[in-house]
Amino acid sequence: MSIYRKAILVHGLCVLGLAVLILIGGAWYGLHRVRTQRKEIQASAEEARRLTAELDAARSKLRGRREQMAEWNQCLRGEVAQQISRVLQEITEPYREDELRQVALGRPANRSTIAGSTENSYSRFEMVFEGGYEPMQEVLAKLETRMPNLVLEELLVEPTRNAAVLNFRIVFTCWSCPNPSRLS
Amino acid sequence: MHDLQDPRELGLAQVFRQAQMLARQTSRATCPDWYRSALELDRQWHILIDGSGRPASFVHDRRCGRWVEGPDIGEELLRDRERSAPGSDERLDSYLQGILRDDRLGDRPRSLGVVVQVADEMAIADLSAEFSGETDFDRVRAALEESPRQVIADSTLELDALAWKILPQWGLRNGDRRSVAVLLSRRLDHFLSRVNLFGEARNIPVVPQVLSAPLGALTMLPLFVGQSSPGGDIVLLHYPRLTVLVVLDPGAEIIRLRVLPHRHEFGFPPGIGEVVANVAASANLKDPKVQVMGFGGVSSEGLFAELMAAGAGSEDFGVGMIEPSPEHLDRVPLGRPELMLANLPQLAEELEQASLSRSHSFQELARGWGTQNFDRQSGERLGLFPSRSELVLLKLIDKAKILFATLALGVSLVATYEGAGISGKSAKQANQATLTTMRTELEQLTAEDKQISYWESMMKPRSEGWASLEVVLRMIPPDGSILLTSCEYTATGEPPRNRANKRIAFQREWKLKGYCRSNARAALTQLSSNRYVHGIFDEIAQEYSREAFHLNEKSRSLAVTMQQHQGDYPPNGILAANAARLYNTCFDVRVTQAFGDKDDLAILISPPRSAESEGAK
Numbered sequence: 001m002s003i004y005r006k007a008i009l010v011h012g013l014c015v016l017g018l019a020v021l022i023l024i025g026g027a028w029y030g031l032h033r034v035r036t037q038r039k040e041i042q043a044s045a046e047e048a049r050r051l052t053a054e055l056d057a058a059r060s061k062l063r064g065r066r067e068q069m070a071e072w073n074q075c076l077r078g079e080v081a082q083q084i085s086r087v088l089q090e091i092t093e094p095y096r097e098d099e100l101r102q103v104a105l106g107r108p109a110n111r112s113t114i115a116g117s118t119e120n121s122y123s124r125f126e127m128v129f130e131g132g133y134e135p136m137q138e139v140l141a142k143l144e145t146r147m148p149n150l151v152l153e154e155l156l157v158e159p160t161r162n163a164a165v166l167n168f169r170i171v172f173t174c175w176s177c178p179n180p181s182r183l184s
Numbered sequence: 185m186h187d188l189q190d191p192r193e194l195g196l197a198q199v200f201r202q203a204q205m206l207a208r209q210t211s212r213a214t215c216p217d218w219y220r221s222a223l224e225l226d227r228q229w230h231i232l233i234d235g236s237g238r239p240a241s242f243v244h245d246r247r248c249g250r251w252v253e254g255p256d257i258g259e260e261l262l263r264d265r266e267r268s269a270p271g272s273d274e275r276l277d278s279y280l281q282g283i284l285r286d287d288r289l290g291d292r293p294r295s296l297g298v299v300v301q302v303a304d305e306m307a308i309a310d311l312s313a314e315f316s317g318e319t320d321f322d323r324v325r326a327a328l329e330e331s332p333r334q335v336i337a338d339s340t341l342e343l344d345a346l347a348w349k350i351l352p353q354w355g356l357r358n359g360d361r362r363s364v365a366v367l368l369s370r371r372l373d374h375f376l377s378r379v380n381l382f383g384e385a386r387n388i389p390v391v392p393q394v395l396s397a398p399l400g401a402l403t404m405l406p407l408f409v410g411q412s413s414p415g416g417d418i419v420l421l422h423y424p425r426l427t428v429l430v431v432l433d434p435g436a437e438i439i440r441l442r443v444l445p446h447r448h449e450f451g452f453p454p455g456i457g458e459v460v461a462n463v464a465a466s467a468n469l470k471d472p473k474v475q476v477m478g479f480g481g482v483s484s485e486g487l488f489a490e491l492m493a494a495g496a497g498s499e500d501f502g503v504g505m506i507e508p509s510p511e512h513l514d515r516v517p518l519g520r521p522e523l524m525l526a527n528l529p530q531l532a533e534e535l536e537q538a539s540l541s542r543s544h545s546f547q548e549l550a551r552g553w554g555t556q557n558f559d560r561q562s563g564e565r566l567g568l569f570p571s572r573s574e575l576v577l578l579k580l581i582d583k584a585k586i587l588f589a590t591l592a593l594g595v596s597l598v599a600t601y602e603g604a605g606i607s608g609k610s611a612k613q614a615n616q617a618t619l620t621t622m623r624t625e626l627e628q629l630t631a632e633d634k635q636i637s638y639w640e641s642m643m644k645p646r647s648e649g650w651a652s653l654e655v656v657l658r659m660i661p662p663d664g665s666i667l668l669t670s671c672e673y674t675a676t677g678e679p680p681r682n683r684a685n686k687r688i689a690f691q692r693e694w695k696l697k698g699y700c701r702s703n704a705r706a707a708l709t710q711l712s713s714n715r716y717v718h719g720i721f722d723e724i725a726q727e728y729s730r731e732a733f734h735l736n737e738k739s740r741s742l743a744v745t746m747q748q749h750q751g752d753y754p755p756n757g758i759l760a761a762n763a764a765r766l767y768n769t770c771f772d773v774r775v776t777q778a779f780g781d782k783d784d785l786a787i788l789i790s791p792p793r794s795a796e797s798e799g800a801k
Contacts (some may be wrong), residue, residue: 002570002571002574003191003192003196003199004191004199004203004570004571004574005570005571005574005577006196006199006451007191007196007197007199007200007203007580008200008203008570008574008577008578009623010196010200011196011197011200012200012577012581013577013581014576016581016584016585019588020588023588023591023592023595027592027595027599030595030599031598031599032594035597041615044615044616044619045615047619048615048618048619048622050618051622051623052622053627054626055622055626055629058204058629058630058633059629060632062629062632062633062636065636065640066636068636068640069635069636069639072639072643076639081221112677113674113676114647114675114676114677114679114690114787115677115787116677117677117678117679117680117688118677118688118787118788118789118790119789119790119791120642120787120788120789120790120791121791133653133657133750136653137649137650137653137657138650139649140648140649140650140653141649143649144645144648144649144650148502148643148645149642149643149645150487151647151675152647152648152649152652152673152675152677153647153674153675154672154673155649155652155653155671155672155674156670156671156673156675157653157656157668157670157671157672158669158670158671159669170649172649173644175642178392178791
């Protein structure tokens with residue numbers, strides 16, 4: 001091979017070829033990177049749009065429900081027994097003893113018949129009243145309105161020796177929050 | 185003028201740069217005439233040196249076919265540097281310039297061939313034993329170019345001062361001397377160098393070529409000689425200073441070549457007749473024809489006489505003159521048949537058809553063996569330059585570089601365009617922070633939604649005391665026909681049927697026990713009526729918007745059962761005995777409402793995971 005041909009091949013073709021390879025490699029890498037970044041940004045933008053839509057939907061879904069939950073939190077927070085005792089005291093106070101009289105309030109020992117097979121958190125309360133059917137119904141209505149987390153488990157109505165007085169034995173299951181700090 | 189260096193003394197990078205310079209600054213890559221022989225170019229300056237006086241000088245242009253007289257150059261112009269007259273170089277330059285600009289020959293040519301035909305010197309040298317019998321003449325030629333000392337037998341020859349070419353003797357079928365070396369001196373080197381430099385300085389191909397005039401004449405011999413003689417031919421090419429003797433066998437193949445210098449006072453070689461006879465004998469030619477062709481206006485009378493005296497016209501051999509036809513001589517000035525070489529390609533067909541051209545020797549001579557270039561100086565000078573293909577390759581590489589640069593620019597533009605849509609790393613990071621915040625908020629909202637949905641389900645009024653009492657109140661007629669002795673209500677949940685269930689079924693049950701008056705059977709019957717109880721549930725559902733009292737067939741059921749038997753109301757102090765006796769039918773009514781685990785009021789088994797369960801208290 002002539003020296004000129006050798007020089008041209010080495011410094012011309014080979015160097016040029018190397019430069020082309022570097023350019024192609026660099027260009028491929030650069031374009032790949034740019035396109036990858038662009039895809040990532042596009043994906044981010046797409047995700048942002050999706051999240052925005054989902055957030056709008058989630059906020060819309062919660063609109064009007066938070067207020068109700070805030071009301072429920074009144075009875076879900078705090079110690080339940082004290083709450084029931086206080087509420088009963090308030091709502092039975094207007095009644096005379098011959099109309100309705102709270103005889104007992106306590107916690108029954110056995111498992112709830114309605115909640116026992118679930119994992120929900122609850123308490124049970126047993127209360128005994130003596131009085132008229134209508135006052136009892138009124139008191140129960142008021143109690144269950146102020147404490148919607150009460151679920152009637154048992155109700156036994158029997159007459160006493162006094163024909164005008166009935167004995168009411170009531171057992172409630174009271175749903176409670178498993179972790180009050182997590183209430184919204 | 186380019187400052188050209190021997191590439192063998194340079195590094196590869198320097199060689200490359202030199203090649204680049206030549207490719208860019210000369211027309212060597214684009215004009216093929218740089219790499220052609222002088223005889224192939226359109227405009228040719230022919231200089232005939234035969235020693236008869238001043239060299240003959242003629243210029244020819246093949247495009248128009250005309251010949252004009254060339255510059256009157258003397259011997260001094262052809263001498264080497266030391267012996268040339270002052271101003272010779274400048275004069276030569278002006279001659280060359282004038283030839284290129286000569287409009288008598290048509291448009292200015294793009295190149296010029298300078299053909300020097302040497303007819304005043306020629307030598308034949310035998311080859312060494314290794315190459316003398318070699319029949320691969322191309323190999324011998326290559327070996328001679330590369331290592332002449334090894335090929336030429338005569339070691340006393342000063343090869344540096346000589347130029348040499350191989351001439352095969354195709355007529356010899358065996359033995360030695362299958363080819364010989366033809367030698368010319370290098371006295372024209374300075375002249376040839378000046379010609380080369382003239383062209384290089386002006387970037388115009390000016391290509392010199394040195395021919396051995398006798399070999400050129402031998403090449404054209406078929407045009408002048410009709411047929412070969414049955415007894416062979418001895419051709420004497422008669423020049424003013426020498427005679428070249430060529431022996432042809434009956435098939436017109438060259439079997440011998442001899443150069444016979446003249447004595448100064450004679451115009452022919454001494455003892456030519458004897459030489460011819462000896463040559464004929466040694467060549468085993470019984471009855472050869474001796475043919476003489478004179479050149480340069482030399483008179484061949486003396487030569488003829490010498491041949492006749494040696495026995496010409498005898499039975500041994502005949503003697504004749506080779507006279508080119510007027511048709512041929514009209515083509516060239518002064519009837520110089522040597523000048524016909526200027527149009528050798530055009531003569532090719534005529535040569536082929538000539539009788540003598542049937543011989544292999546003359547075919548080979550026409551193919552190039554007869555017009556070999558004895559210009560060693562130009563060959564050595566050409567070695568300093570890259571070949572045309574190498575320069576073309578360089579040009580392509582230059583174009584590739586432009587393409588490459590354009591490609592690089594294009595790629596940069598594309599990358600810039602593609603990258604324009606990207607706002608930068610910090611923006612990307614901001615996007616990620618924003619997305620993280622959004623995802624966190626969405627998670628919180630989702631958890632809150634689950635929690636609220638859970639309590640919405642748990643808080644649904646599915647079992648209320650006041651409503652349960654309302655059922656009893658509506659079931660028992662107020663007319664006193666039915667007395668209740670006990671009223672019991674229970675709500676019971678069913679264990680989940682499988683682990684996949686998220687809710688449990690439950691049921692509510694009213695148990696009413698009491699007594700009925702004997703005349704109130706209808707009331708009792710009504711009490712046990714599914715339809716009746718169903719109606720009460722519907723009333724409560726509508727009046728108090730209590731979804732739990734809606735009865736649908738998909739997930740709820742309502743069943744009423746009754747047991748009754750005869751029995752008196754027991755005395756208990758509540759009723760008087762006579763009144764108590766009226767109630768003589770004892771009953772036990774059960775109203776059972778069941779809710780399936782697919783019902784809206786079915787009880788969720790567990791709170792959402794965000795709320796940690798502490799278990800039932």
